[in-house]
Amino acid sequence: MQNILVIGFNTRNIACSASRAGYTVCSIDAFRDLDLQKCSYSSALLEYRTVKELHQLDVSRIKAQMNAFGIEFDALVPGSGLEMLDHKSFSCPVLASSPDAMQKASNKLYLSKRLEALGIPHPRCYSPEELDAIEYPVMVKPASGGGGIFNRVARSRKELLTILDELSRLDPEFTEETIVVQDFLEGTPSSVSLLSTKNEALPVAVNEQLIGIPWLSRLPFAYCGNVTPFRTEQAEQMEAFAEELVLEFKLIGSNGVDFLVSEKGPVVLEINPRFQGSLDTVEKAMSINLFEAHADCFRGKLPEKPDAKCFAARGVMYSDRELFIDRKLMDFILREKGADIPFQGTVAEPDGPLTSLFACTSTREEAVLSLERGANRIKAFIENRAKKPRECLSSVEKV
Template structure:
């Protein structure tokens, strides 16, 4: 079967598909058109082929003329169910249907369900001065179509809440993510990671997502078992309520020992390639099988502590020109720009990876790898390849 993978950045799921050994022909459309995506499959890029800024609707003309028989999608198409429906044009959708996306991405319905189910959740509000708004509670302004921490900010008293935004109670805890496979009735937990948010070491700030560290989140064996048990209950309840299928993610705050779900990402997520790396569980194959009603026989607690696995997205601290993508690819970096591509300040450069016995060792290796790439782009007068 020929499968189209679409979204803002498709390299991760495409790489998993190619590695799966299932022999599907993969084609892709995304914004970036990364160097390493071109090593994997035929693709079209909004940025390089259409010469347009990113808009999910631009994926539709980008896919025109490509031959494929089924559609799989990644971020941020969960926020654009109508685009998913138009792109599919009656062909099979390998993942959650547009109707499911509309339902699970509706904050009022999602948080309403959490409250009814007795699952701890932050308070939310849809106007800047709602009745009984507690002035002692810190609030965040968050887009209704959220993703990657974009446009999230602290909401101050007197601030106006623009259309398309909601208020969400700010919880002081550890930002985390869990990934799972679902068959519409039940779910299998695949991994838990700490989310890296607004880290200046990777060229960003605020609430911007810039990476993940997969591991036991610093918990002891008993605490880890309790956390896994709590998240399993949450994902099973959410799966039954919203009929999720395939691989999905849930963002949550871990405050003490309590899990506070923030949102569901009903598609492939950034931390899933760490799960694949750590546990040898092919995510693309798991996704297809879950869509067909088969969950993996995987028990997260059966895997001993193998240390930490990390990835970080490097954002440019200043404008730079990228060189030698093939050399950096061979060093293990991914999502690489094309040779000579100009990257504006604040835009993503590439993704780096690391492994360590501890969280701090893993994180330090990520920061060193990111710093090396940016320093080379900013200071090298000749290419790394020529210098090597």
């Protein structure tokens, strides 16, 4: 196996991991960031951006893009947004769990019922028929994907109805059937990254999740990155729950389970049946190539459990305005030696991801402080240029 196609909403971390493992990688994603293009043999733009478009994905168009690369692929790897890709539509193997397994793992109402049966702590999910039985406050979020940008907290029935109306206006695909309403619980967001074969599962790392960090995003529940490892007394129990779940749902390869670390113990939030956003920090902290380990899972092989070598942190920085990426801004972001470098000539949308920052230090506090300093430098650069009329970056028309 040598030639790999990675396809998803954002494929940079998967594609670059595969490239470091020695594979020839092509990618189809929605951003085509500078570093993605550098680590890929070739890349193409994913033409499907919204939930509705992804549900109406034209496999024949994807095949045409694959043919345009001019190479024969040995395997296809779906990333975020393309988890439900029909494996039978492609002539090459798909290195992912079966669509049925991924659909069940991603269905939060189904997951809630399985967690109840397994006796694993979780927030109660309310079906559309149970809205009169809701105990507030509740979290309202898309049934799948979203990165936290659409998550809202409702503290009354009136607020819930307002949020449901707001989300349906943002995207008509957000309906009672595609929105999850679950108990809102307090705790530290975290996750467990695992590798699994058909018969075994290995928890590779426990990660702290950075959610709604004010100096990275204006959105209160936006996914803003990770710190690996997450030191907590609940880590062993989290690993045990996560291992049980990936085997229960028959997931193969690299998968993740999201938790809240609460005063009463770990609470399972959801399963991510695919490569996770924590891929970068897990690789840096644990000195492991997750793509190679993922591929080995389909050969029935698991690695030895790795030990953490540092505290690795990734901060996903969001743009607070419509931002045209010119050469000066791209070069300034490159100085931070991060990832997801926006390509010159593209536009970052308001509250859309701008770039990722990294740190690898001896303490968690140092790593997070390094991220904050980097984010502040980029924000200061943008603000200073915005004050100069000829170099204003806040509007495409002014550049």
